[in-house]
Amino acid sequence: xxxxxxxxxxxxxxxxxxxxxxxxxxxxxxxxxxxxxxxxxxxxxxxxxxxxxxxxxxxxxxxxxxxxxxxxxxxxxxxxxxxxxxxxxxxxxxxxxxxxxxxxxxxxxxxx
Amino acid sequence: xxxxxxxxxxxxxxxxxxxxxxxxxxxxxxxxxxxxxxxxxxxxxxxxxxxxxxxxxxxxxxxxxxxxxxxxxxxxxxxxxxxxxxxxxxxxxxxxxxxxxxxxxxxxxxxxx
Numbered sequence: 001x002x003x004x005x006x007x008x009x010x011x012x013x014x015x016x017x018x019x020x021x022x023x024x025x026x027x028x029x030x031x032x033x034x035x036x037x038x039x040x041x042x043x044x045x046x047x048x049x050x051x052x053x054x055x056x057x058x059x060x061x062x063x064x065x066x067x068x069x070x071x072x073x074x075x076x077x078x079x080x081x082x083x084x085x086x087x088x089x090x091x092x093x094x095x096x097x098x099x100x101x102x103x104x105x106x107x108x109x110x111x112x
Numbered sequence: 113x114x115x116x117x118x119x120x121x122x123x124x125x126x127x128x129x130x131x132x133x134x135x136x137x138x139x140x141x142x143x144x145x146x147x148x149x150x151x152x153x154x155x156x157x158x159x160x161x162x163x164x165x166x167x168x169x170x171x172x173x174x175x176x177x178x179x180x181x182x183x184x185x186x187x188x189x190x191x192x193x194x195x196x197x198x199x200x201x202x203x204x205x206x207x208x209x210x211x212x213x214x215x216x217x218x219x220x221x222x223x224x225x
């Protein structure tokens with residue numbers, strides 16, 4: 001199955017609330033990246049977290065990585081309507097390939 | 113600094129025709145990737161260039177797809193002849209090194225009718 005799997009598949013919240021998305025993967029990784037896709041447009045890079053890091057912040061974004069559980073989470077605080085998008089994680093495996101492997105994505109809807 | 117640019121943004125072609133997609137990576141990025149998303153499903157890897165060399169083309173669906181990166185700068189992805197199932201959004205990405213941020217372009221939405 002796919003290396004990365006996000007859950008939930010879809011999430012609907014009110015503006016101002018926090019949104020948490022999770023990503024699980026199967027193999028050892030060098031890093032994990034989170035991306036946002038708005039309305040079928042391009043993939044916007046949000047944050048990269050390396051395998052030796054446990055947490056990173058960027059503005060309203062907080063990403064955690066637990067390599068023992070092979071999982072990552074993306075937290076968006078104080079969500080805005082403009083955060084409505086699909087969010088994907090992409091992992092960079094340590095061996096066997098130099099490609100980034102995407103998860104299935106979480107569709108986030110922030111209601112105004 | 114310019115990001116990854118893709119051309120065209122949209123393409124509608126008839127089954128059996130040929131289409132060529134172009135990707136200009138970020139200057140100085142040796143790694144260039146092609147991905148596609150079909151019918152809103154997962155984003156699937158197609159191939160990976162390091163400079164002008166194909167590092168991994170295991171995701172290319174079949175021999176109707178041909179990717180090139182002459183001179184190690186821009187890349188083209190040609191689909192010939194196009195089939196209905198080739199419809200989707202084709203993304204290009206580039207990164208300086210494998211273990212660094214990969215930046216994506218806006219994608220080319222290909223519709224085969």
